[in-house]
Amino acid sequence: MKIFKDKISLQKEILNKPISFIPTMGGLHKGHISLIKRSKKFKKKTLVSIFVNPRQFNKKSDYRSYPRNKLKDVSILKNLNVNYLYIPSIKDIYGFKPKHKIYLDKFSKKLCGKFRKGHFEGVINVMNRLIQIIKPKTIFMGKKDYQQLFLIKKFISRHKINSKIIECNTVRQANGVAFSSRNSLLKPNDIKIASRIYYFINKIKKKFDVYNFNFLKTEMIKLGASKVDYIENYNIKKNFIKSKKYNKNCKIFIAYYIKNVRLIDNI
């Protein structure tokens, strides 16, 4: 695996090579690994980036405490036979003017957009720059971050960028909890809370229209959540229309805290 810390040497290496790209913020886990394994099935070179993007954090303390484990990440990626790893500095990413303007679909105002001001601007900003640097043929992204995935697809289609997004299923622990880098900030008992919340949402989802937000929020708090940002049902097949009734085209989107750790999922 070749490791690059600056875009000039990376671009020299990958020029004219078809690239499959997996953007990450590191703290690698089985969710990331599933994306990489999927990419390895394609005949292109697999490039993983690790960049904890300061602009998508709306709290400095959250950016500072975000899990980082470079040595472990590098060893995981080497074992997976990843071709290229790009670990840019902040200047490497933000020290140039990108070709495309940030485009945010109106859906960016909903869900996490409502609770994390500037978050999606930060996400699209960094993806715009990474795509311009790497020019990937395919990009592998997880449905765990469905709103992000949706907004990046809208950005790519708006600017007619020649990169195809491959949507990958959410990988979960046996107890239902979605793998997430932030899980490493949780204690075993906190993971049990997350698991109970996962089963609770599964249990109520078919009768979602019967409950109101305050009831669901109170139940989640009883299960151990410290705070609930949202529990909302969207029809993801119908261009993200909020829906009262749950059906097979719907996902329940949740964001909540266990202590000061914010978790999101869609079930």
Ligand code: AMP
């Ligand atoms: P992150 O490092 O959290 O920015 O995530 C990098 C990529 O991995 C994103 O496309 C995520 O959606 C994806 N991802 C994160 N967690 C999971 C998971 N549990 N299952 C599948 N993909 C995931």
